[in-house]
Amino acid sequence: MLFGINLLPQEDRFYDLISESGELAYRCVHLLKQLVAEGDRDKQLKLGRDIEAAKSRAREVTNEITERLCQTFITPFDREDIHSLAYGLYKIPKISEKCQEHILAFHLKPFENDLYKLTQNMVDAAEQLHYMLTNLKSLKDIQQVHDKCALINNIETHTDELLSSLLVSLFEREPDVKQVILRKDVYNLMESIVDRHRDMGNIILEIVLKHT
Numbered sequence: 279m280l281f282g283i284n285l286l287p288q289e290d291r292f293y294d295l296i297s298e299s300g301e302l303a304y305r306c307v308h309l310l311k312q313l314v315a316e317g318d319r320d321k322q323l324k325l326g327r328d329i330e331a332a333k334s335r336a337r338e339v340t341n342e343i344t345e346r347l348c349q350t351f352i353t354p355f356d357r358e359d360i361h362s363l364a365y366g367l368y369k370i371p372k373i374s375e376k377c378q379e380h381i382l383a384f385h386l387k388p389f390e391n392d393l394y395k396l397t398q399n400m401v402d403a404a405e406q407l408h409y410m411l412t413n414l415k416s417l418k419d420i421q422q423v424h425d426k427c428a429l430i431n432n433i434e435t436h437t438d439e440l441l442s443s444l445l446v447s448l449f450e451r452e453p454d455v456k457q458v459i460l461r462k463d464v465y466n467l468m469e470s471i472v473d474r475h476r477d478m479g480n481i482i483l484e485i486v487l488k489h490t
Contacts, residue, residue, distance in 0.1 A: 291346065292343070292346065292350075292353060292354050292360060293354065293414065293415050295339055295342060295343050295346070295364075296343070296360070296363060296364065296367070296411065296414065297411060297412065297414070298339050299336055299339045299340065299343070299364060299367040299368065300367055300407070300408060300411035300412070301408075302332045302333075302335055302336040302339065302367075302371055303336065303367050303368075303370035303371055303404070303407075304404050304407075304408045305332050306329050306332050306333065306336075306370060306371040306374035306375075307370065307374065307397070307400045307401055307404040307471065308401060308404070309325050309328050309329050309332070309374070309378075310325075310329060310374050310377055310378060310397055310400070311394070311397035311398065311400065311401050312325055313325040313326060313329070313378055313381065314381065314388070314393035314394050314397050315394055315397075322381075322382060323382065325378070326378040326379070326382050329371070329374050329375055329378045330375055330378075332371050332374075333371035333372055333374065333375040336367070336368050336371040336372070337368065337372075339364075339368075340364050340365060340367075340368040343360065343361075343364040344361070344364070347360060347361060354415075355485050355488065355489055356485075356488065359481060359484065359485050359488075362481050363478065363481050363482070363485075366474060366477055366478050366481065367478060369474050370471055370474050370475070373467055373470055373471050373474070374471065376467055377464055377467045377468060377471075380460065380463060380464050380467070381393070381464060384460050386457075386460065386461060386464065389447075389448065389452065389461065390444070390447055390451075392444045392447075392448075392461070392465070393464065393468070395440060395444070396437065396440065396441070396444075396465065396468040396469070397468065399433055399436060399437045399440065399468075399472055400468060400471050400472055400475075402433050403430050403433045403434070403471075403472050403475035403476070404475060406426045406427075406429050406430050406433075406475070406479065407426075407430065407475045407478055407479055407482075409426060410423065410426055410479065410482045411478075411482070414482065414485075417482070417486050418486070418490055420483075420486055420487060420490055423479075423482060423483050423486050424483065426479060427476075427479040427480060427482075427483050430475055430476050430479045431476060431479075433472060433475075434472050434473060434475075434476045437468075437469055437472045438469070441465055441466075441469050444465060445462065445465065448461060448462065
């Protein structure tokens, strides 16, 4: 230790923190899917609190990663990539929290199964990212990472198409303008969660390309 800077590698701790951040993001997406499928108000509120708790822990993990980046001289891979990955992962619980707040505060009910369809896409993207994060330390097969990223990109494209279709139905069949505005905001938040998974996949691909 020199002037508060750790000169020794701490690979495992950085990997552990990124892995925990990924698990929290993965958990939030699944909790949100459960929330939109749940018809019981009390159970919905409990799921909302679970998302808030995961988001709070995700913030703590992100802060610890930032502190360690400032205190550690040698990192397992580029500190810019660690920073981008940490903050990108944190955005998933953060946006999930906003989604559940909107859904619960305004008592949004299913409209042509819209929210469930969007959360299913989120879960599909989360499964691909979760695999890459779980195996981040040992990922060496560039083609495998390319394939995972391609799957997430396909999910993101499908989400864009789904969003357009849902908006058309919403504008055509929902007479309440307030409901249209509120639901459209939630649609956009859910789409952005899929986008964050795409971005994280691309960062992981860059990391693997640099270190293979």
